[in-house]
Amino acid sequence: MARWTFLPLLAAVLAGLPAVAQTLTVNITNVNSSEGHVFASICDDPAGPFPGVCNTGVAMTNAVEGTTTVKFLNVSPGTYAFQAFHDANGDMMPNIPNEGFAFGNDAAFPISFEAASLKVDGNTTATARMTYLGNSSAAAPAPSPAFFDHALKGQ
Numbered sequence: 001m002a003r004w005t006f007l008p009l010l011a012a013v014l015a016g017l018p019a020v021a022q023t024l025t026v027n028i029t030n031v032n033s034s035e036g037h038v039f040a041s042i043c044d045d046p047a048g049p050f051p052g053v054c055n056t057g058v059a060m061t062n063a064v065e066g067t068t069t070v071k072f073l074n075v076s077p078g079t080y081a082f083q084a085f086h087d088a089n090g091d092m093m094p095n096i097p098n099e100g101f102a103f104g105n106d107a108a109f110p111i112s113f114e115a116a117s118l119k120v121d122g123n124t125t126a127t128a129r130m131t132y133l134g135n136s137s138a139a140a141p142a143p144s145p146a147f148f149d150h151a152l153k154g155q
Helices: 002-015 145-152
Strands: 022-031 037-043 057-062 066-075 078-087 101-103 117-120 124-129
Touching (some): 022 037, 037 066, 066 078, 078 124, 101 124, 117 124
Antiparallel strands (some): 022 066, 037 078, 078 101, 078 117
């Protein structure tokens, strides 16, 4: 009987543990070349500047024509706005309109945290479409160079 007395203590300890971190995978479609890299970030602060500087999670991978996949590891459950750009020429700057950009849920301008948000609850996979204004007749304004300032500074 004495061996079961630890169960209430174990339950109390486990109840106080933080939520288990998960992986957020985003498949970015419509990438127009395999040149350069795709930089991406997720933001967890709805009151913060979005699109713009956020350092909740940052990912970079080689661009793959068609679909490029970025992964964010150890993401706590929650809601995150997603943003990305295709750095085709390797200067680590979003050169819009010639280089592409993407937002969660394929959010359109004006971009908001809510419109570009992805819910992470367990391992999560999402899709976002890369947009190239230089190759389309879209009438959307381009994001500012501060769009990924955190990635450029290595934060």
